Amino acid sequence: MTVVLRTIAEARAWVRAERGAGRTLGLVPTMGALHEGHASLFRRARAECDRAAISIFVNPTQFGAGEDYERYPRTWESDLRMAEREGVDAVFYPEAGEMYTEPPLVTVHPGKLGKTLCGPSRPGHFRGVATVVAKLFHILQPDRAFFGQKDAQQVIIIQRMVTDLNFPVAIEVCPTVREPDGLAMSSRNRYLSAEERKNATILYQVLRCAETMFKGGVRDSSRLEQEMERQIQEMIRATPGAELDYARVVDRWSLQPMGAIDREALVAVAVRFGKTRLIDNLILTPEE
């Protein structure tokens, strides 16, 4: 039985009852438009906690002007069915006016972690993300919260937020779930035309290529970046409206540029197909 919680007061009452009974609570924050990537998080939450809650909230403050807040897919009926099928105990599904009674003045800032990679294309995005996740943590008070590695920069910012602000929450990062051809699952994939969908596999291809070069001994981050860029530009020439946002190799934890890959590195790419922006990433780990 999946409980739907529409207000903060309802959510707090549910949390109070569950925690009062000594049960541990797992949370998966989502924006809905659920896919198999989300389902994998729900299963982790169920396996590791006595109760699994998810939130479905298309958070306006993390969308910039001209981004897809209005047209972001809202698929409540099928989202709820998936939550039920996966044995989710509670879905927190508030209206925007419930989460933001007034425009927020006090917010959580990700500092320099929000300024690299997706930061320049999405000013204010990671402040919106960090702020809404802080709100959800305070409302639902989970013991553990589950995020997908696909949103690598978001994950690092949330982990650092938890450390820097001492949130009593453990962050669990779950592997990216992919389509059979390697494309990372994303609620935004449905925006793609058939042609774009076919060419979108380039993201994972260049990541795997960078990984292969790394495993073959290449340690110069800019060589990996150049090769990824070269391959993406080739795809772009054949794809109307496609555009490279970035193809970067950065320090895994600070997200800052690195020269030699002598420690864990995040390889991250972002490509635009018309108005649709896709991201993907993987981690490189030098042997000790």
Next chain:
Amino acid sequence: MTVVLRTIAEARAWVRAERGAGRTLGLVPTMGALHEGHASLFRRARAECDRAAISIFVNPTQFGAGEDYERYPRTWESDLRMAEREGVDAVFYPEAGEMYTEPPLVTVHPGKLGKTLCGPSRPGHFRGVATVVAKLFHILQPDRAFFGQKDAQQVIIIQRMVTDLNFPVAIEVCPTVREPDGLAMSSRNRYLSAEERKNATILYQVLRCAETMFKGGVRDSSRLEQEMERQIQEMIRATPGAELDYARVVDRWSLQPMGAIDREALVAVAVRFGKTRLIDNLILTPEE
């Protein structure tokens, strides 16, 4: 019996035990150098909660370059005695390195609430305050937290932080405690010379004068500001090293300038005596 908690792990264990036993928890965050104003907060916490905890932490991130972080009074022995005398159950007394293992990247920003009044003289101060209070709330997880009205801008920022980020904490604001001559109690009063101490009563005097004018029917905020300024400048001419920082009448909740006082107003003053900066305030409430 007052327990002293030196580490975050110790604090969390104490909180877990108390909350596990179903007891409510009150928190008074302080920087030590405790005086009767603090004691009044401790008594409120004891009266309203099953357990009263205080924190004593001179938070480096809320001091600017050239401010008094190094020389801020540290009076641990007498602070602990006061805590014991007042029946405080636990004192969280961490080292700076325990609270900040690395320089924080993710912080809590007070937005425009941090830019008025004390903001311009103390850049970064309220970000430091909001961030450390968020940390303390996450570590000690109080049901209620108690703050003094003397630090009016801090109080508004903390209240707004709790609202905007949905902290599960009730904020209780307690009246300013004053010396017999009206000077608001402050850990920084001990910095004053005998002459400065005598003249420092001007802060409360001009506040009371503004209140009297208001009660006499004056509703123009700038008239109150001008009269306060005039009186402070007169004192300053007789006091070497004294300087006006501000004398302002602002909207009580937004801290923004107001013309006519047709809603709750905060009257706030700040005066420097050499390196020592004193603040005080009161609230004006128009009758309905």
